[in-house]
Amino acid sequence: MFDWKFSLGTFLSLISCMANGQDSIPHKLGDVVVSAQAYKRGVRGVSSGNITWEISSLSELPQFMSATDPIRVLQLLPGIQTSSELDAGLHIEGCESSHNAIQLDGVTVYNPAHLFGFFSVFNSSHFHSVQTNLETNPAMGENRLGGIVNVKTSSLQETEQPYFDGTVGLMSSQGTVHIANGGKMRLTASARKSYVNWLYSRWLEMDDYKLRYGLEDYNLTLDYFPTAADRLWMNFYWGKDHLNLSEEAEQEQVQWGNNISSLHWTHQFENQSYLEQCIYRSCEFGDISTLLNNSMLDLSSGICDFGYKGSYHFSNGTVGFHYIRHDIRPQHPKSCTLDTSDLKSDDYQLFAEKSLSLTERLSIRLGLSGNIFCTDNRNLFCSADPNISFSLTYTKVSFKIDYGWNHQYLHQSGLSAIDLPSDFWYSASTEFRPQYAQRFSFSHIQLLDDGEWSVSTKTYFKRLWHQCEYIGNLYDLLYHQDDYNLQKYIQACDSWNYGINVMLQKKTGHIVGWASYSWGRSLRRNHDIGRVFPSSHERIHELNMMANWHINPHWVMSSTYIFASGTPFTAPQNLFVLNGRVVSNFAPYNANRLPGYQRWDASASFRFWNKARKVEHVVNLSIYNLSGSDNPVFYRLKFHNGKYGYKPLKLVSFPLPSLSYHVTI
Secondary structure (H helix, E strand, O other): OOOOOOOOOOHHHHHHHOOOOOOEEEEEOOOOOOOHHHHHOOEEOOOOOEEEEEHHHHHHOOOEOOEOOHHHHHOOOOOEOOOOOOOOOOOEOOOOHHHOEEEEOOEEOOOOEEHHHOEEOOOOOOOOEEEEEOOOOHHHOOOOOOOEEEEEOOOOOOOOOOEEEEEEEOOEEEEEEEEEEOOOEEEEEEEEEEOHHHHHHHHOEEOOEEEEEEEEEEEEEEEEOOOOOEEEEEEEEEEEEEEEEEEOOEEEEEEEEEEEEEEEEEEEOOOOOEEEEEEEEEEEEEEEEEEEOOEEEEEEEEEEEEEEEEEEEEOOEEEEEEEEEEEEEEEEEOOOOOOOOOEEEEEEEEEEEEEEEOOOOEEEEEEEEEEEEEEOOOOEEEEEEEEEEEEEEOOOEEEEEEEEEEEEOEEEEEOOOOOOOOEEEEEOOOOOOOEEEEEEEEEEEEEEOOOOEEEEEEEEEEEEEEEEEEOOOHHHHHHOOOOOOHHHHEEEEEEEEEEEEEEEEEOOOOEEEEEEEEEEEEEEEEOOOOOEEEOOOOOOEEEEEEEEEEOOOOEEEEEEEEEEOOOEEOOEEEEEEEOOEEEEEEOOOOOEEOOOEEEEEEEEEEEEEEOOOOEEEEEEEEEEOOOOOOOEEEEEEEEEOOEEEEEEEEOOOOOEEEEEEEEEO
16 A cells, blocks of 8 residues: 655645744645657757757656656756745746746746645646746746746647547556547547545644645547638637545635646748737636634635737848736735725736847847836836846757846745645735836757757846835734735845756667756845845755666666755744743744755656557556655644744655556557
8 A cells, every 4th residue: 555644734734834034933833759850859958958859758757646747747948946845946057936027828826836846737638848948038028037937838720530638656647638630620628536535634733733635627629621721720728626624623625726728829831930819817826714712714815817029030030019907916814904906907018029140150139128117006117127148059069148138027936935735925016116127147068979968058147126024923813813914024125036046967768867956045025134145946956867767568667867966945943931922032044955856767668568459558556756865844833732942844755656557549
């Protein structure tokens, strides 16, 4: 029997421990054959910062809950930070997760995580590829300070027979139906659902708390190809997570999810230029309810976007326009008597980009984005963001220099700062100034041994202004519900991100993979007191290794290894009891660090076929944390039988097997 111990404790207690530290916080007592060449096409452009990963190549990597998640796999690449258990964020080159845009066919998905970040909302069997840009440039049409991750459906006009793709595992199952009609129309529908409670209910306990968790999501893509030059398609997504925690004196319910709908049209002209247009609606919600010692706390938050994006791509250039109507509900107690109406704002962006060849080897790319952001309460912000890059290319070596400015008009904050349902969005205003950043990077790639091997490096520096840190905690929400005011708990900071990434990659042969090392700092300075401190997600050192061994057409072995420095946290200097409550006096903010994080995952896949019926079968055995590493997620105040102490919380500190069966008909 597999040993599943989901050591969450109470949800709100955990996110309170992950919150920004206070001086005093009270706590109540009490393809069929994957050849080497096929794998070489799986990952492209790693060194340049524009990475394309074909999702079909992910099925051989180690799995969790019967699935290999495309967003989690990206964390194996240099410059993208490893997230621990319970961290749903994606941190690119020192930036906050909110600085990145995670997209479904170009439409932003907010809080795109299931199971607190163990895997994302993207069902891998539904999508074709993942395109990742480690830096935002004007042609992307997004006002973000970090990177862009775009999970894309297939754009090919296919004529194959209908097929079914399904995976059955011990914790969840998923299935995809694909129907094509003569090359003109195509329907792809996917569903995924977990049933952890059915098989593992007796292990879903901690400290007398019973936990029940479930997730489900559904995707639908309808393609229509009226001509050889046109593709018209619609995307629909709906997903939801729900978590229940219960104990004799405490009950909690947490729900969060997304719903997305979009209509796209792409037209290609005779001169090979093309036009892309999209209208969309993307919404995210979160709701937390808790009953603690007869005190009721009900928190809700959400964001809903309605937008249009259009771009014209011509020879070495792009021009476009992007409009978004934001409707944001910041987190607040439902009993709050202050004005808690939704925040509505309009975001306009006009962008252009052009690449020019200066010599046979030297090229330049110029970009400019003009932005207007206005709110219904008459806040108006304007900006112009330039970008310039130089590329020098030889036969086996290339160099690139990139410089640019970026603005972002949405902030994210909350109790955990790691993209959990307790985190929420709010728009720029006179109180919360727009974020902006200046960035510079230098990168290079060297091909070795006729291209079988490559070595790449990248050095980057980012200066960021008007970052926001949430300094409140759970008890501010619980005991000050009537007069809760968000402005009291937000402090402004500036930030510096800098570092270097090095990667050695083997691209062909029976064994392929890479090893990468990253060194980076993400430092912040408080506007009020001037103190410099590391951001909560900073990992100074990080080593990632991945290897795939294609033994024969049937067997594939895969393994990944991660080692990363511990992240900062704020530890209490002393604890004492005052009027029946435990009071914690904390050390300076983020002055302490967790132990280093390491994890070894492994998997074996066996593939076989029924050639007469054209059926493919794959059986995968994966072991998450094969090394049995004891990785603390964070420290927390723990109470038991009238005693209390400051203890680490650890999740999955044992090997966790996952067995799945995959069939394509």
